[in-house]
Amino acid sequence: MENLFQLLSPRILAVKNGMSGSSRKSKKKTIIMIIVGIGFWTLMFVLSTKTLRYFRSTEIIGDILAHHLLSMLFLTFFGLLIFSNIITALSNFYLSNDLELCHSSPASLDEIFLSRSIFTVFDSSWMVVIFGLPIMMSYGWVYNAGAGFYFDLVQLGLALTVTASGAGILITVIMVSIFPAQKTRDIIMLLMIFLVIALYIMFRLMRPERLVDPDAFFSIVQYVSALKAPDHAFLPTHWITEVLWAHLREKTNDSYVFNVLLLWSTAGALVFINVWIGRVTYFSGFSKSQEAKRRRAGKGILDKTVMIMRKPFNDDLASILEKDIRIFFRDNTQWSQLLLLAALVVVYLYNFSVLPLERSAIRLEFLQNTVAFLNLGLASFVLASVAVRFIFPAVSAEGKSFWIIQTSPLSIKRFLIGKYLIYIFPMLVLGETLIVLTNRLLDVSTFMMVLSSITMFFAIFALVSLGIGMGAMYPRFKFENITQVSTGFGGLVYMILSALFMTVIILLESVPVYIVFMSQMHKRALTGEQWAMIAGAFILAVAITAFTIYKPMKMGIKALNNYE
Amino acid sequence: MNIIELIDLTKIYKGLRAVDGINLKVKKGSVFGFLGPNGAGKTTTLKMMAGILKPSGGRIIIDGMDLAENPEGVKSVTGFIPDRPYIYEKLTGSEFLRFTGGLYGMGKSSNLDERIMELLELFELSHWSDELVESYSHGMKQRLVMCSALLHNPRVLIVDEPMVGLDPKGARLVKDIFRNEADKGKTIFVSTHSLGTAQEICDEIAIIQTGSIIATGDPETIKKQAGTDGNLESVFLKLTEGPALAHGKSLSAS
Numbered sequence: 001m002e003n004l005f006q007l008l009s010p011r012i013l014a015v016k017n018g019m020s021g022s023s024r025k026s027k028k029k030t031i032i033m034i035i036v037g038i039g040f041w042t043l044m045f046v047l048s049t050k051t052l053r054y055f056r057s058t059e060i061i062g063d064i065l066a067h068h069l070l071s072m073l074f075l076t077f078f079g080l081l082i083f084s085n086i087i088t089a090l091s092n093f094y095l096s097n098d099l100e101l102c103h104s105s106p107a108s109l110d111e112i113f114l115s116r117s118i119f120t121v122f123d124s125s126w127m128v129v130i131f132g133l134p135i136m137m138s139y140g141w142v143y144n145a146g147a148g149f150y151f152d153l154v155q156l157g158l159a160l161t162v163t164a165s166g167a168g169i170l171i172t173v174i175m176v177s178i179f180p181a182q183k184t185r186d187i188i189m190l191l192m193i194f195l196v197i198a199l200y201i202m203f204r205l206m207r208p209e210r211l212v213d214p215d216a217f218f219s220i221v222q223y224v225s226a227l228k229a230p231d232h233a234f235l236p237t238h239w240i241t242e243v244l245w246a247h248l249r250e251k252t253n254d255s256y257v258f259n260v261l262l263l264w265s266t267a268g269a270l271v272f273i274n275v276w277i278g279r280v281t282y283f284s285g286f287s288k289s290q291e292a293k294r295r296r297a298g299k300g301i302l303d304k305t306v307m308i309m310r311k312p313f314n315d316d317l318a319s320i321l322e323k324d325i326r327i328f329f330r331d332n333t334q335w336s337q338l339l340l341l342a343a344l345v346v347v348y349l350y351n352f353s354v355l356p357l358e359r360s361a362i363r364l365e366f367l368q369n370t371v372a373f374l375n376l377g378l379a380s381f382v383l384a385s386v387a388v389r390f391i392f393p394a395v396s397a398e399g400k401s402f403w404i405i406q407t408s409p410l411s412i413k414r415f416l417i418g419k420y421l422i423y424i425f426p427m428l429v430l431g432e433t434l435i436v437l438t439n440r441l442l443d444v445s446t447f448m449m450v451l452s453s454i455t456m457f458f459a460i461f462a463l464v465s466l467g468i469g470m471g472a473m474y475p476r477f478k479f480e481n482i483t484q485v486s487t488g489f490g491g492l493v494y495m496i497l498s499a500l501f502m503t504v505i506i507l508l509e510s511v512p513v514y515i516v517f518m519s520q521m522h523k524r525a526l527t528g529e530q531w532a533m534i535a536g537a538f539i540l541a542v543a544i545t546a547f548t549i550y551k552p553m554k555m556g557i558k559a560l561n562n563y564e
Numbered sequence: 565m566n567i568i569e570l571i572d573l574t575k576i577y578k579g580l581r582a583v584d585g586i587n588l589k590v591k592k593g594s595v596f597g598f599l600g601p602n603g604a605g606k607t608t609t610l611k612m613m614a615g616i617l618k619p620s621g622g623r624i625i626i627d628g629m630d631l632a633e634n635p636e637g638v639k640s641v642t643g644f645i646p647d648r649p650y651i652y653e654k655l656t657g658s659e660f661l662r663f664t665g666g667l668y669g670m671g672k673s674s675n676l677d678e679r680i681m682e683l684l685e686l687f688e689l690s691h692w693s694d695e696l697v698e699s700y701s702h703g704m705k706q707r708l709v710m711c712s713a714l715l716h717n718p719r720v721l722i723v724d725e726p727m728v729g730l731d732p733k734g735a736r737l738v739k740d741i742f743r744n745e746a747d748k749g750k751t752i753f754v755s756t757h758s759l760g761t762a763q764e765i766c767d768e769i770a771i772i773q774t775g776s777i778i779a780t781g782d783p784e785t786i787k788k789q790a791g792t793d794g795n796l797e798s799v800f801l802k803l804t805e806g807p808a809l810a811h812g813k814s815l816s817a818s
Contacts, residue, residue, distance in 0.1 A: 319662075322666070408639060409639040409667070409669070
């Protein structure tokens with residue numbers, strides 16, 4: 001195993017060099033990232049603490065709810081980890097550029113396999129750990145947990161992470177050995193189906209909507225029994241939940257040693273099984289993935305679609321549009337995200353369809369309209385997340401071929417307008433679908449329906465402009481994988497600015513909504529002052545939206561013109 | 565008549581003068597060789613001429629137009645072939661050419677497909693026209709980029725290291741095409757490490773070292789400047805004695 005460290009060292013050195021040799025600009029970026037990170041952690045911690053305190057103050061069911069939530073959290077994290085590991089393993093074991101160098105070196109197959117496994121554990125787990133840590137800390141804080149809780153959280157958290165990675169890697173290695181290597185499209189398709197099934201199972205196990213609907217149960221006993229942990233005794237998440245819960249409730253736990261041993265032995269067993277299976281199948285799978293990729297392009301529907309879409313545009317813009325559409329549907333890493341998007345929309349709409357609003361104590365129309373209004377913010381957050389994945393990387397997607405655009409007579413302005421036109425129509429369809437369908441499910445007033453549809457319509461123009469403009473301001477043409485582009489600094493700034501924009505618009509529009517709603521409730525006509533306030537709020541909202549449509553594109557054009 | 569004029573062209577990277585006030589004139593219909601050791605400033609100069617890098621000073625005049633004042637005009641009469649052929653891997657060869665045709669305003673032209681087929685045949689790629697670019701070899705990608713650079717019949721062709729990755733047959737093909745195109749009136753501005761290529765196809769040569777032009781003229785004049793009678797290789801080695809890189813630091817891909 002003497003080469004294992006050598007195989008790991010490029011990553012370690014890259015991190016070290018990235019930290020020590022950074023310029024003033026990148027230091028500034030790091031500081032902003034740290035501030036945003038701390039802000040996010042604090043927010044998560046405060047929100048979790050408040051929720052847990054509220055639970056604790058509720059008699060009988062409070063602790064059960066907290067226990068249920070802990071179990072749900074681990075189940076969610078575990079599911080996310082397995083899925084993230086499957087995807088990361090595919091790239092780390094079979095697609096990375098440095099694999100040729102590793103396989104041509106005298107390192108043994110076991111060493112290569114283990115080094116790639118370690119990369120996969122880190123690459124796929126850090127995000128989940130960062131998101132999960134403040135919530136776990138708030139459990140410790142609210143329940144005054146002792147050192148044992150934190151110790152077991154770290155060591156069993158590690159065991160759970162290794163278990164999830166082991167399972168993810170195993171699935172990937174088996175799938176690649178079954179499918180011909182060039183059929184990555186089929187593998188991704190299968191993964192997506194797994195994901196949708198996993199999402200469905202998770203929702204059916206948790207049934208989150210029942211928790212906010214006590215009326216649906218005949219008695220408190222039924223309600224409490226419905227709250228029983230959603231996991232299964234054979235799941236590693238059950239073992240870690242039980243150990244940590246015993247710490248939190250300061251109970252003696254007879255099965256402590258048994259659960260700890262179960263977790264670590266499962267993790268260890270998966271590592272051994274993986275290395276063993278890796279010996280048998282990894283090299284042949286890798287070898288097949290390196291074989292020549294002579295491939296004819298798919299024709300037919302794509303050709304017809306492209307021909308129709310080209311028609312309204314000039315030659316140069318039509319060429320950009322055609323190229324981007326063809327590349328999008330031929331690149332497995334790009335089109336497959338559409339399936340994720342579809343899953344997201346279904347889950348979103350499903351959540352609205354099960355909201356038990358009519359059983360709430362609050363006046364129904366008020367609640368419906370408030371939820372519809374908040375939905376505007378939520379839907380725009382979904383759109384911003386979609387935009388950061390698809391629109392923000394649109395300029396960077398040119399990659400190392402950007403020289404073709406630079407040396408062509410197409411101006412940067414027209415190039416960015418072309419990119420804008422590609423994304424504006426699908427985003428309008430998605431945004432309006434989300435808003436109109438959820439409003440229908442909520443059965444909101446006509447005023448609310450019109451207001452939120454129009455707001456969303458114009459906000460999308462601003463969100464797309466922000467995405468294209470920021471993407472041009474923070475281009476990253478030298479990427480290993482296009483998905484890395486959206487997770488960088490520019491992507492973070494985009495998310496913050498979109499959230500800020502939508503918050504301002506929603507706050508401004510809340511003025512007229514409140515005034516109109518109150519006047520309708522009290523059956524009073526609007527005063528002149530109220531009309532002025534309504535007009536003022538709308539004018540300001542329109543001005544801010546217009547500015548957000550114009551400015552980012554302008555800045556993007558300038559930045560890309562100066563790009564070297 | 566001069567079709568290319570570089571006037572006091574300068575490029576400074578963080579205080580480092582990668583290209584240091586060069587002046588050059590290139591005649592219409594000639595093959596102009598741009599030679600120099602690694603890191604001398606060749607690729608930087610070519611990238612400025614192609615509109616990829618912004619000069620820190622000086623002017624670039626192509627076909628009577630100033631690149632800074634009329635970039636779109638200059639780009640519509642030039643074609644650029646970079647040393648590394650990065651192109652969209654998920655397009656087929658013919659789709660890629662149709663795409664570049666569109667960028668140069670030829671999309672609605674009735675003879676675009678005819679022109680594409682003509683070039684694919686010329687560069688011996690017609691059997692591969694419906695294959696995705698990702699399945700091409702390096703040399704095939706290089707030849708496809710050459711097709712795209714010639715597609716719109718540019719008056720000036722700017723070429724960076726054309727022979728990298730080409731097999732001897734491909735190299736011969738490209739040299740013949742360049743010579744033919746120049747004879748038909750196109751101007752080829754080519755940077756190369758291959759002194760044999762320069763000697764074979766270039767009408768005029770400039771040698772750049774540490775960002776400055778140290779010799780210019782036809783191969784015979786340069787031999788005289790160097791005071792040697794040998795082949796171009798010994799002339800080149802004699803002229804480029806001393807620091808190879810501008811200020812002793814690496815500059816760019818050249």
